[in-house]
Amino acid sequence: RGSAPDRAPLPVAQENRPAPPGTPRKQAAASPSVLAELQPGCQPLATPPKPEDGLPAEPWTPTANLKVLISAASPEIRSRERRKELSGAAGDGLQPRCCTQEHLFGDEYEKLQPSRKEKSLGLLCHKFLARYPDYPSTAENTYICLDEVAEELNVERRRIYDIVNVLESLHMVRRLAKNRYAWHGRRNLTKTLQTLKKVGEENKYTQQIQMIKKREYEHEFDLDGERNEEMPRSFVSNENSEMCFVELPGMEFRAASVNSRKDKSLRVMSQKFVMLFLVSTPQIVSLEVAAKILIGEDQLEDLDKSKFKTKIRRLYDIANVLSSLELIKKVHVTEERGRKPAFKWTGPEVLPSIQDAKLETTSATSIPHVSECIASREQCSKNLFPSSVKQNFTRHPSLIKLVKSIENDRRKIQSAPASPVKISTTGTDQNLSTYTSKMSQLAAIAQHQLEGPSKKAKGMKMKLPRSTLENNPSSPEVAPKPETHTAAPSQKSVLTQPLGVLPLSHSSVSPVILPQTHSGVSYAIYLHPSQAHTVTTYSPSFTLQPLPCANVTGIKSINSKVLNEITTKEVDNHIAEDDPPKSLISMQSESSSQRCLKRSQALQENNLIKKYRSDEESLDTSVSFFPSGYLIPLTQCTHHGNKASLSNKEKAGICLLQHSSFSSPPAGVIPVTATELKAVNIPAFHITSLNIMLSPTSIAAAAPVLSNSCLTSSNTSSAQNPNSSVLNFTVQHVGLIPAGMQVPANPVLQHVPISPKAENSNHSSENTNLQEEKVSKNIATSLTTCPPSVPKEPEEPQTTTEMFFRTPGGPNTVSTLSANSDGTDRTSQGTLYIPQRKLEVSED
DNA sequence: TGATCCCGCCAACGT
């Protein structure tokens, strides 16, 4: 179901309704409207500005919170329905505050009055977050009951969904079942962000952003700039379309089961939005740009205004949640044209990847953050390794059945309440108490606020011996040192890590193996079928692959050119400001190589899959599953997925398990990303096969396993010379040549080396001034201020990996590293390095 | 007036 199709239906339906519109709807909602009327009526008069200011301004002070809570406490929502029923005087009775307020008129009145702000999603999100620890112990699982939460927070469930969806996109929660989520807090946040960053890089968001900006400029200066844009469009468009949802290993289930219509959902939007920040050099993203990118190519110029508007609305929703998480902060970017709303990333710096880090180990080591990340990854790796990609193609029926049965089994297993939900422990208890008491909530909020920043350290430490549920019970050995990996581990990996790779059997389904990107974090991407064909993406890595299609080449080259042009300009500036370490470059190349490697590993694993499957049950405890359904999972997570839905969306998902441990650094496999595939317009299977072919290591053996049919179909292509590609990777990896460059082994695929001749044209954007928005409204902000120098919890290093852990400084500590990401991009792109624009951020 | 974004209808989905 293409995104397009999806929308069509809904919008239409709604629109139809609207026609008769306002009246009917409102009347229908009469009761609610009544409410609205009541409140508004009362408030507007008396309440206006003060209440809000007061609350928000003081936000997180206990007092303020209290006020808020109190106001919130009023049974708006619940009563709302009642009101509907009662809709009259009775309604009033239910809402004492309103009536009372009117009578009161005083400050109190104001305070009590729930102003719009008080109902804001951001505030609600804060309350929500206050209920749970940022870093819940891995040992215990905390569950969230939406109904409960909605009731306690006195909001309609609809609002909770908004919050949860965003949190889910960050893997802070995982959907277990209807109405039920597991709380992970920020435990996996780092990984998630790394993954998102990686995906963002792969999607060339940076370039897209540049394109959009460029376009804007052109429009401004001269309206005729259109023609130039053609290229960009295609370029721009491709990425979003393809990627649907990024999952972390261990967190996938919900996607599988829950994803149905969600493709473009808030979840996906949220991820993309975050990616934009992670990929942007000045980590500032304007709503406008974000909306355009999220909307995707289709709509280029003809920006559907309403669509754009809707997107903006959604972005605000997401931004509010992200703000509550303190990941972003609102600012205003002032450009020549004027001032535009934007958001600035205030979350932790995201390191490129473990792998990269490893490469740079020497240098990186010094940096706490890096080491930290690495360590965390390693630890997490058990869970994370598997990478899976969901594709557009439909799953073969037989597979579907299989999957279904598997899921059912799993469900049954899960259904059996093996582990008591949030039980016992003190921590839990506290939580419970919180639930009950609003006061506690306040306290919690305050506390939350205070500690907010600090947790990172905590999150980092993940213990191997976690409850089975939480992670794959991998043996400690699994998490070997980063540097050391050998083929040997593969076996282990199989055991320890679940691989759920499915044999891609039919032609229609082609599993795409997602390469581990340099980050080393595995993730799954869901692709939309519809887009697969249309998309054209330029990706450096792509170049390497030997694809038979002539088209590909052309496209690629074009894109690259475009990119060069676009980006080049800024590059100069940027470079001047800060030069990314060469190491970065090397890292990048490595990453790609690693990906390859991982693939190969994956392949190997695939071979083992069958075995795995047989052992599935036994493995359950330790195994993870995959979203696609191909995997069989098992673990804790409830995966109820509807196969059907899966089939629709994810046709073939391949899950590869990769252990960071396994992946030995530089293997020379060519990574193929979904994006790339699309770019090529080649059926996924082809690509898959290619990948297989390419993987130097285990290609021969693995390939067959992975894609039987696939191989056959694409064998022709396979013929290509992997060697050359391998060579390129190797070379790059070694650092002999920049990642972007390729050794022309394969004529067809030749990548055009981009020479950074910068045009030196500065974008107007440079002049951008950022003004941080006054956060008065954000409670969080004020609290946030508290320095997070919280030491991470002392952990005992269990694995060598852990040794790398260093106490994290504040999230920002590593700011210097940020360059890496940029550098990475640049290298990968061959060109882009987005200069930091001199943005002046002024806070109000 | 434009920026925000709450609200809740109702379709898609799940059971």
Added chain:
DNA sequence: ACGTTGGCGGGATCA
């Protein structure tokens, strides 16, 4: 058939 999710956009608020 009914409950859960959540896309979507009207229109109220805020600045």
